[in-house]
Amino acid sequence: MQYEFRVTGHVSVVLAEAFPELQRVLAPRQTLFFGAVTDEAHLYGLLNRFRDLGLRVEEMRRLAD
Amino acid sequence: MLPASASAAEGGENTVVPSFGSAGAPLDPSGDPLLAATFSVPAVARCVVRRQRLLDRLTDGTNGPLTLITGPAGAGKTTLVSSWTQWATAPGPVVWVNLDCDDTPGVFWAYIVEALQRGLLGLTGDIVLPVCAGSVDHSLLVRLCSALERLPEPVVLVLDGLDKVPGREVASGLGFVLDHAGPRLRLVLTSRVDPLLPLHRYRTEDRLCEIRGADLAFTPHEVAVLLRGHGLVPGGETVDALTSRTGGWAAGLRLCALAMRGSGDADGFVRSFTASKDAVADYLLAEVLDAQPATTRELLLRVSILDRVHPELANALTGREDAERILTGLTRANAFVEPIADTRWCRFHPLFAEVLHAHLRSQRPGLEPKLHRLAARWFTGSGQAAEALAHAAAGGDWQYGATAAVQDLMIGRLLAGPDAEGLEGLFSRMPEDVPGAEPAMVAGACHLSRGDAAGCRAHLARAEHHLHGKGARPTPETQLTHALLRLLSEPYEQQHAGADASAAAEEAARHVGELMAQLPPFRIKEHPEIEVLRRHGLACALLKSGRLDDARTAFTEAVRACTAEATYLVRHQCLGRLALAEGIDGALTVAADHARCSLAVADQLCIPEPCRSGAGHLALAIVAFERGDVCTAIHHLGPAEALSDTCNDPVLMTERAILWSRVEVARGRGAAALAALDELGPSLLLWPAGRLAVARSTTALARGDHAAAISALDGAESGGPSRTVALALAHLAAGHTKTALRLVASIDDSPGLSLPDRVRIRLLRTRAAMLDGDPAAAHALLAQALDAARPEQLRRPFTEAGPWMRHLLHRSDGPLGVHAWLTAPPPDRQDDPILTEPLTGREREVLAHLEQMMSTDEIAAALHLSVNTIKTHLRSIYRKLCVSRRREAVERGRELRLL
Known part of the structure; x- marks a missing residue:
């Protein structure tokens, strides 16, 4: 499953390293994280990780494989 | 390593709660002392805005x-x-x-x-x-x-x-x-x-x-108050800009205040912050972190692996001496470090800790495991073994963790203690091939706690290889742990008469005792579970080899030793097995008491199902069956079978199969009775094998096949007096009265005779006297049998004896006048159905009105309540009483004496 997460603001490389399984692309006023998500447990784990680091997920969607 | 009490005395306020734990104060189930900090209201910082x-x-x-x-x-x-x-x-x-x-x-x-x-x-x-x-x-x-x-x-x-x-x-x-x-x-x-x-x-x-x-978001007014609380004098524009940029996020605003105060150029900060496109938390934390001096930054990064920070622990992680000063400074600056009331410990705001952790991983790759190892050693030194283990595990330092666990005598807790699951979970991530004796022993203990004795023995063999290797000088703790695990995991299989496995168990238990004596007494006192496990292991081995009297003594001693909170699990198991041994021996009254005690311990302390033993239920089933109450016996067999040890402990498995076969015989289903025994397969252990042979013989006899009854006993090497009694009964049925009497005479008054067997012998003699045409002698013998059976209300041997018994009992001059108990209906079931949730006062009132056959409307009028309320009460009454109709509710209410 490929997922894309849009997070408010630009996320630094340091914090992005907390998501080694995702790629990071900076967009205007947002950061895109995308990559393969193994299963639902992984997905919720990722969301928790965003939350714990104080990052706000604005949008999340599944990409076509 | 220092014991907890000694380090608490020396280290002063070194530990959070030195007074707990060893002093016997309340422990939570994971064995950690209940931290006082858990119940304290977090301190309110000076500059918190009053909202x-x-x-x-x-x-x-x-x-x-x-x-x-x-x-x-x-x-x-x-x-x-x-x-x-x-x-x-x-x-x-x-x-x-x-x-x-x-x-x-x-x-x-x-x-x-x-x-x-x-x-x-x-x-x-x-x-x-x-x-x-x-x-x-x-x-x-x-x-x-x-x-x-x-x-x-x-x-x-x-x-x-x-x-x-x-x-x-x-x-x-x-x-x-x-x-x-x-x-x-x-x-x-x-x-x-x-x-x-x-x-x-x-x-x-x-x-x-x-x-x-x-x-919770801050309004511009609250933002202004917050900033002023930090000694800033913000203009209206600044306030609005910060409010909208942070979205009123409290932590972000506090970070802003810190950064503004730290930078010296508040307006410049606000401008660059509002212009930046970075994520708020990311930008602000990096900003605040960068503003710190290098030593502070290093300390913050290094302590980010901890939940709670102690200045000395922080020193251990940085290798410097300035942690106390830095942490106090951060606390004073309100920089997301808060002290934990009345201790030297402090903790970070969780968000701050997470981001610091991310910075640590990114800036110092590979440092994290090393820090965990340092922390593990510091915690060991301050006597907090559980924390030390957690950090050793997090740092992947299994050898250190396992050694610490063994040296701290934690293995007993892994098997008997309330924190067994936590420890097992911790070590379950340990790879199988960590070298060294201690890791092998810990892995073995994990297997044993899951009921896998064979897996435990494999690891113990590996541990022995290390212990006996060159230059190995195992500490007393290592030797003790090893000996204890050996005692508990050995199968004590006795396949041939003569090779006395229980003697080996006694030797092993003695060895454990000797090793315990080599340790200072206070350490043994701190770990009561070791002595309890030693006695439990010995008692189980004695039971397996059929030494019922010795097993009963050993279990009684083990139960007596189970006084500490850490040993309730063993208490539950010991009481169950004690009851089982007593039930087999015919001591039905004490068996029932101990079995109920075992179940009560499990219920009161909320022992979860996987850790419960089926021995107590099995013992209750045996007691009920011997007293002639087949229904109750079946009723207890159900819960016994639902518990795991009934299906993997050789003694329990055997007794369960034997009881089922006897139940089937009592219900007149001979084929099913044989099937129940055959299902089990041959037993590896001598004593259970003998018990099975006797059960086969009895079943065959009940089906009228005395040849099979005799041949069933041929192969049995042991079985003791029970086997002789069964053989004699088979010979009697086959018409070989003389052989039967000779057999019985050979074991008369042998000390190993159980009560049911003693009664059976007397009944056999009664029958022989009757066949001999001597009714007076028969009556005297029957009276003896009844006298022997009466104290325990043992009825089953009389039912099993056959139809001749009924004639003898019901004769006009028969003994039933004195022995009315024999044909009395089974006593009331002791285990009254219990109510899982009590009825409220209102619900009881409604139930009482239901009993008077009142309609919902009438009840509503009588209680001055609305009809809907009554309906709600009725629904919860039905739910609590597990019924679906009024009539059933009233009946159940009467049963439970609610009415």
Whole structure:
């Protein structure tokens, strides 16, 4: 499953390293994280990780494989 | 390594709670001392903004049953509630619980019960802390609810950080407590996510007050107050800019204040911050971190692996001596470091800690495991073995962790203790091939605690290889742990008469005792579970080899030794097996007592199913069956079979099969009785094999096949006097009266005869006398048999004897006048059906009216309530009594003596 997460603001490389399984692309006023998500447990784990680091997920969607 | 008590004395305030633990103060199920900090209201920092609108909402909320405060990390949830306890008037005493990440349901409820008992002197009721960390029994919640219902005044229970406790079980338990604890409980929950409670229902019932993220956001006015509290003089534009850029996010605003004060150029900071496109938390934390001196930054990064920071521990991680000064400075600057009341410990704001952790991983790759190892050694030095183990595991230093566990004698707790699951979970991640004796022993203990004795032996063999290797000088602790594991994991299989396996067990137990004597007495005193496990291991081996008398003595001693809280699990198992041994021996009254005791221990302490033993139920089944109550026996066999050790312990497996076959014989189903025995397969152990042979013979005899009854006993090498009695009975049935009498004479009054066998011998002689045409002698012998059987109400041998017995008993001059007990109906079942949830006073009233055949309308009129209310009461009565109709409810109410 490929997922894309849009997070408010630009996320630094340091914090992005907390998501080694995702790629990071900076967009205007947002950061895109995308990559393969193994299963639902992984997905919720990722969301928790965003939350714990104080990052706000604005949008999340599944990409076509 | 220093023992906990010694280090507490030397290290002064080195540890958080030196007075707990060894002193025998309350322990939570995971064995950690209940941290006083868990129950303390977090300190309110000097410059916290007084937000009257939220304080008022919270005061309103606590007038109802549930207040839910949700918001993202750093939204100011905890600060709001802690400042509310200081500045507002609560409707009653406030009981606070800080929840932790690794709280399992057992620990969670233990904390809540403990917090309530500490905070409220008026809390009554027999609430026992749950003994196993994994889960809690529903009965605990019921008892908690009823205790809360009886409170004289409202209590505000604050559960801070509910999102950290995972799982549906805790949420459903909370929901239950909310529904049943009555109006005195005012629950305040803070959480980053909505808890799995039926919030929608609470909203429609108007039982919920919510303060959500948007409410917690700072208004421009509050932002101005906050900034002024940090000694800044912001203009209106600055306030607006910061409010909109942070979205009123409390932690972000505090970071802004710090950065503004640190940079010296407040306006410049505000400009660059509002212009930056970076994520708020990311930008601000990097900003604040960069503003710190290098030494502070290094310290912050290094201590980010910890939940709580102690200055000396921080020194150990940085290799410097300045941690105390730096931490005090950070606390004073309100920089997300807060001291833990009355200790030298402090903790970081969770958001700050997470981001620091990310910085550590990124800037110092590879350093994290090393830091964990350093922390493990510091915790060992300060006597906090559990923390040390957790860090050793996190650092992947299994050799160190396993050695520490063995040296600290923690293996006994892994097998018997309340924190068994936690320790096992910790070490279950250990790879199988970590070299060294201690890791092998720990891996073996993990296998044993899952009931896999063979796996344990494989690891012990590996450990022995290391222990006997060149230059190995095992410490007394290592030797003791090894000997104890050997004692507990050996199968003590005795396949041939002569090779006495129980003697080997006695030798092993003696060896453990000798090793214990080599350790200082206070250490053994700190670990009562070792002695208990030693006695338990020996007793089980004695039972396996059929030495019933010795096993009964050993189990009794083991039960007597189980006084400490850490040994209740073994107490439950020992009592069950003691009852089983007594049941087999025919001591039915004490067997029933001990079996009930075993079940009561399990229920009171909420021992979860996987750890429970089926021995108690099995013993009750045997008692009921020997007393002639087949239905009750079947009734007890069900729960016995549901528990795992009934299906993998050789003795329990055998006894279960034998009992089933006897039940089937009693029901007249001979083929099914044989099938029950055949299903089991041959037993590896001598004594159970002998018991099986006797059971086969008895079954064959009941089917009238005396040739098979005799041949069934041919192969049996042992079986002791039981086998001889069975053989004699078979010969008697085959018409070889003389052989039967000769056989019986050879074992008469042998010390190993059980009560049922003694009675059977007398009945055999009675029959022989009758066949011999000597009714007077027959009557005298029958009277002897009845006298022997009466104290234990042992009926089954008389039923089994055959139809001739009935003729003898029912003759006009028969003994039934004196021995009416023999044909009396089975005694009332002792285990009255119990009510899992008590009926409320109203529900009892409604039930009483139901008994008078009143309609819903009539009851409503009589009680001055609405019809709908009565219907609601009826529904909960039905649910609590597990019935679906009025008539059934009344009947069940009478059964339970509610009417």
